[in-house]
Amino acid sequence: MSPIDGLNASADWVAKDMEAMLRECDAVIASKDEHLARLAAGIEALQAEMDQISAERALAVTDRDKAEQVLAAFRAAVEKGTGLRQSRGHTQTRLRVVPDAPEPDEAAAPHSAAAATEQREAPATSAAVTLEPEETAVRITGERSVAVMKIIAAEPDRGWTPKDIAVRLEGHDAGQEPTAHARARALLDSLARRKVLHKRREGDGRRCVFRLAAAWEAA
Numbered sequence: 003m004s005p006i007d008g009l010n011a012s013a014d015w016v017a018k019d020m021e022a023m024l025r026e027c028d029a030v031i032a033s034k035d036e037h038l039a040r041l042a043a044g045i046e047a048l049q050a051e052m053d054q055i056s057a058e059r060a061l062a063v064t065d066r067d068k069a070e071q072v073l074a075a076f077r078a079a080v081e082k083g084t085g086l087r088q089s090r091g092h093t094q095t096r097l098r099v100v101p102d103a104p105e106p107d108e109a110a111a112p113h114s115a116a117a118a119t120e121q122r123e124a125p126a127t128s129a130a131v132t133l134e135p136e137e138t139a140v141r142i143t144g145e146r147s148v149a150v151m152k153i154i155a156a157e158p159d160r161g162w163t164p165k166d167i168a169v170r171l172e173g174h175d176a177g178q179e180p181t182a183h184a185r186a187r188a189l190l191d192s193l194a195r196r197k198v199l200h201k202r203r204e205g206d207g208r209r210c211v212f213r214l215a216a217a218w219e220a221a
């Protein structure tokens with residue numbers, strides 16, 4: 003039986019016992035806080051990996067759609083060419099003698115020459131007009147990936163480092179956390195592989211920066 007169960011328990015012993023309990027509770031709380039921090043870091047790393055995998059899947063879907071369109075266009079061209087060849091095989095070629103055109107009067111000659119000159123110049127003028135294809139926007143999926151693109155698009159001429167992005171996404175404390183830098187770097191590398199960001203090394207290759215490289219839109 004402990005002294006606290008007896009009738010003569012001293013106040014000093016009770017105080018010391020409560021102080022010991024406080025220390026035990028503080029140790030448990032600190033241990034649980036550390037455990038929670040590790041779990042939170044793991045969740046963030048998993049979220050970054052999920053964003054990267056989602057971006058890679060979206061890229062594969064886009065490539066598949068393009069390949070499917072190319073294949074459909076190729077099959078249509080083959081069918082059209084086959085039909086054209088078959089129709090030419092059943093057509094008879096006939097030659098017809100065309101009499102020479104009468105020579106124009108001298109009065110109409112200058113006008114005809116001018117008209118012929120205009121006809122020759124017209125195709126050249128129209129041929130000079132070219133239409134530039136519109137740039138297709140890259141569709142970005144994933145909440146964190148879209149957030150990164152919004153940050154970079156706000157200052158497209160700036161070179162962004164993983165630390166810069168980590169601070170913008172997670173606050174100033176993330177600037178001193180290597181794990182936060184790694185999460186930001188994974189997102190930036192994924193977007194660079196999709197050609198929406200341009201990746202470049204500066205300072206003798208020690209510093210990696212990312213810049214906006216293409217038009218984009220949130221999926």
